Amino acid sequence: MDNLIEQFIQYLTVERGLSTNTLASYQRDLHGLAVFLDQSGLHVHQGTRSTIIAFLAYLQKEGRATATISRNLASLRAFYGYLLRSGQIDRDPTVNLESPKPEKKLPTILTIAEINALLDGPSLSTTTGLRDKAMLELLYASGIRVSELVSLNVDDIQLSLAYLRCSGSTSRERVxxxxxxxxxxVKQYLECCRHKLLKHEHEQALFVNHLGQRLSRQGFWKIIKKYAVLANIRVEITPHTLRHSFATHMLENGADLRSVQEMLGHADISTTQVYTQLTKSHRLKDVYAKAHPRA
Structure with a gap:
């Protein structure tokens, strides 16, 4: 089988121009199959659908991650497809084999203490600091997406009525x-800072950068990552961290699922239900920490 693998890698190198890392990944996966077949007393030409399923089950038993098993199956599909096209086998044993479903990971959220540290990071004595404070407070207060935050116009927020309007990916406006x-x-930012950043009076964006233009999503994430470092937050900040935290903290404090779904703009309530798993997990941790003698 080693010769067949070398032929396949040569084919990938010449015909598809894959990177060295990708080629090494293919070679590693196929070497694992070769060892498995050898231990089973089988030649690669004798590989059947059952053989491939047994190999994938072996990987699972060895504790390999779902993503790793899926990658192995992709390598096997490419390899056996090559052997079939080159006339070295009569039937591809990987046809119609389904990849294992990816594991659904719970979203990362910040604790209340981490949220407070993050929101207290900006300096209120500077123009950009007050802008950053207004953005972070508004993002956590509303649970909107970062893309929605930077898309807000001045007219989209009604401070006297305590609400904002935004349109998500479905273009359905929500209040x-x-x-x-x-x-x-936000009121302090509008009264004291925004006009100092503006270059053109006709700019409608609520939050603007140092050029007086609408702040970009990338620009915002440079800002939030800076404050995450200042707050000594060790978890990885993602574009949805404050949104996930908003939803989880709302549910932990008694908000009903339908209301949180409406505020987040989820079309399907099952998308929102993931946060109930987080609240349950956090409550169990709290109970354990208070009750277990060695916690």
Missing amino acids: IPIGETAILY
Whole structure:
């Protein structure tokens, strides 16, 4: 089988121009199959659907991650497809084999203490610091996406009525209530800072960068990562971290699932239900920490 693998790798190198790392990945996966077949007393030409399923089951038993098993199956598909096209086998044993379903990981959220540290990071004595404070407070207060935050116009937020309007990926407008703290800092930003950043009076964007233009999503994430470092937050900040935290903290404090679904703009409530798993997990951790003698 080693010769067949070398032929296949040569084919991938010449015909498909794959990177060295990708080729090494193929070679590693196929070597694993070769060892498995050898231990089973089989030649590669004798590989059947049952053989491939047994190999994937072996990988699972060895504790390989779902993503790793899926990658192995992709390598096997490419290899056996090559052997079939080159006339070295009569039947591809990987046809119609389904990849294992990816594991659904619960979203990462910040604790209340981490949220407070993050939101307290910006300096209120500077123009950009007050802008950053207003953005972070508004994002956590509303649970909107970062793309929705930077798309807000001045007219989309009604501070006197304590709500904002935004349109998500479905273009369906939703109205979201916002709290007093967010209102306070957005009001200060509008009154004291925004006009200092503007270059053109006709700019409608609520949050603008140092060029006076609408802040980009990438620009915002440079900002939030800076404050995550200042707050000594060790978990990886993602574009949805504050949104996940908003939803989880709302449910932990008694908000009903339908209301959180509406605020997040989820079309399907099953998407929102993942946060109930997080709240259950956090409650169990709290109970354990308080009750277990060695916790």
